[in-house]
Amino acid sequence: xxxxxxxxxxxxxxxxxxxxxxxxxxxxxxxxxxxxxxxxxxxxxxxxxxxxxxxxxxxxxxxxxxxxxxxxxxxxxxxxxxxxxxxxxxxxxxxxxxxxxxxxxxxxxxxxxxxxxxxxxxxxxxxxxxxxxxxxxxxxxxxxxxxxxxxxxxxxxxxxxxxxxxxxxxxxxxxxxxxxxxxxxxxxxxxxxxxxxxxxxxxx
Amino acid sequence: xxxxxxxxxxxxxxxxxxxxxxxxxxxxxxxxxxxxxxxxxxxxxxxxxxxxxxxxxxxxxxxxxxxxxxxxxxxxxxxxxxxxxxxxxxxxxxxxxxxxxxxxxxxxxxxxxxxxxxxxxxxxxxxxxxxxxxxxxxxxxxxxxxxxxxxxxxxxxxxxxxxxxxxxxxxxxxxxxxxxxxxxxxxxxxxxxxxxxxxxxxxxxxxxxxxxxxxxxxxxxxxxxxxxxxxxxxxxxxxxxxxxxxxxxx
Numbered sequence: 001x002x003x004x005x006x007x008x009x010x011x012x013x014x015x016x017x018x019x020x021x022x023x024x025x026x027x028x029x030x031x032x033x034x035x036x037x038x039x040x041x042x043x044x045x046x047x048x049x050x051x052x053x054x055x056x057x058x059x060x061x062x063x064x065x066x067x068x069x070x071x072x073x074x075x076x077x078x079x080x081x082x083x084x085x086x087x088x089x090x091x092x093x094x095x096x097x098x099x100x101x102x103x104x105x106x107x108x109x110x111x112x113x114x115x116x117x118x119x120x121x122x123x124x125x126x127x128x129x130x131x132x133x134x135x136x137x138x139x140x141x142x143x144x145x146x147x148x149x150x151x152x153x154x155x156x157x158x159x160x161x162x163x164x165x166x167x168x169x170x171x172x173x174x175x176x177x178x179x180x181x182x183x184x185x186x187x188x189x190x191x192x193x194x195x196x197x198x199x200x201x202x203x204x
Numbered sequence: 205x206x207x208x209x210x211x212x213x214x215x216x217x218x219x220x221x222x223x224x225x226x227x228x229x230x231x232x233x234x235x236x237x238x239x240x241x242x243x244x245x246x247x248x249x250x251x252x253x254x255x256x257x258x259x260x261x262x263x264x265x266x267x268x269x270x271x272x273x274x275x276x277x278x279x280x281x282x283x284x285x286x287x288x289x290x291x292x293x294x295x296x297x298x299x300x301x302x303x304x305x306x307x308x309x310x311x312x313x314x315x316x317x318x319x320x321x322x323x324x325x326x327x328x329x330x331x332x333x334x335x336x337x338x339x340x341x342x343x344x345x346x347x348x349x350x351x352x353x354x355x356x357x358x359x360x361x362x363x364x365x366x367x368x369x370x371x372x373x374x375x376x377x378x379x380x381x382x383x384x385x386x387x388x389x390x391x392x393x394x395x396x397x398x399x400x401x402x403x404x405x406x407x408x409x410x411x412x413x414x415x416x417x418x419x420x421x422x423x424x425x426x427x428x429x430x431x432x433x434x435x436x437x438x439x440x441x442x443x444x445x446x447x448x449x450x451x452x453x454x
Binding site for chain 1: 283369371372374376377378409410411412413414415416417418419420421422425426432434435437438439440441442443444445446448
């Protein structure tokens with residue numbers, strides 16, 4: 001898969017799938033979670049809306065699971081190819097390159113755990129996916145910390161992914177534009193982290 | 205004079221041949237004003253005695269122009285890939301550590317085999333085809349504005365420093381590296397070279413092509429010629445994106 005003639009296509013698909021649909025879905029997800037800060041009722045209503053969308057299984061399969069699995073598994077292939085050298089070249093963008101791979105791996109493990117607890121178990125054991133399910137998961141410090149690390153990793157990976165996406169698709173060519181989008185992606189990291197962390201703390 | 209003269213301390217990574225394991229050997233070289241790494245290595249060549257006073261083999265390295273335009277004397281000096289000729293002893297931190305560019309197969313000591321860079325230039329067709337059976341006449345003119353930045357790209361001397369610094373150029377990856385990518389931008393900007401633009405972009409869309417770039421942007425920081433490599437890569441990303449739309453939609 002990696003060294004064949006389709007490398008270019010797979011890489012582009014990997015790049016695109018990270019933003020659409022995976023990144024977009026994650027952002028919607030974080031916003032839905034934020035309703036928990038308004039109270040149990042609001043969260044259950046917002047989560048209920050997502051759960052009761054028509055053609056749910058179709059949407060889940062093609063907007064979430066297939067793109068996510070492809071992005072994650074192919075991403076591991078990509079991460080394994082790099083020989084990180086931040087010790088020798090400690091510049092910011094090399095660190096970002098290294099962190100992109102680290103957070104990708106963390107996110108991969110985190111999402112498997114997260115899907116197992118909030119989706120697989122729900123589907124097969126008939127537990128309701130509501131506020132209380134989530135509150136039960138993060139009612140101890142370890143789980144809550146792991147959730148915060150996982151959420152921050154996903155957000156970093158997404159915002160830095162937007163920055164590299166704009167370069168690899170040829171939108172930001174000049175060093176100036178790459179600098180401006182770097183600032184924007186940093187701002188986005190702060191904003192999404194605020195939303196994500198406040199939301200998870202509402203369950204704890 | 206001999207006992208009290210100033211000496212320069214070198215710690216050099218050596219290798220007997222391409223198969224054997226690397227080791228380090230230290231040298232104390234008598235100081236002269238305005239020395240560079242090459243002249244220090246020449247001193248070792250004249251008197252191959254290491255810091256312990258033992259007779260050893262002279263260090264093997266490559267160098268040609270001695271004015272930072274040929275790219276032959278690239279080595280890792282105090283942790284950074286650069287040209288030995290333009291690395292002045294007075295400006296370096298001591299002891300001076302020298303090792304070969306490990307991204308490339310080491311032939312002996314500081315000499316490496318950089319033929320993969322030449323192979324990459326062939327792969328991306330980094331030239332302007334002008335040969336024919338008859339006189340093709342003068343080509344179209346190049347706008348002065350384009351010539352100015354294209355000249356900067358033409359300074360690439362295939363030295364390999366960018367490949368050494370790139371975290372995605374290694375034995376696990378087929379990535380051709382930043383230098384040949386920038387050459388595609390150069391020859392695609394040439395009014396006659398542009399006629400073969402599609403061929404070069406097709407090569408970049410192949411195995412080990414432009415998508416293997418991970419935007420660590422180390423290359424642009426280590427380039428001894430100050431070539432805007434990351435701008436070249438991003439500009440080619442745009443060319444490749446537009447080309448793939450053209451390829452698919454016609």
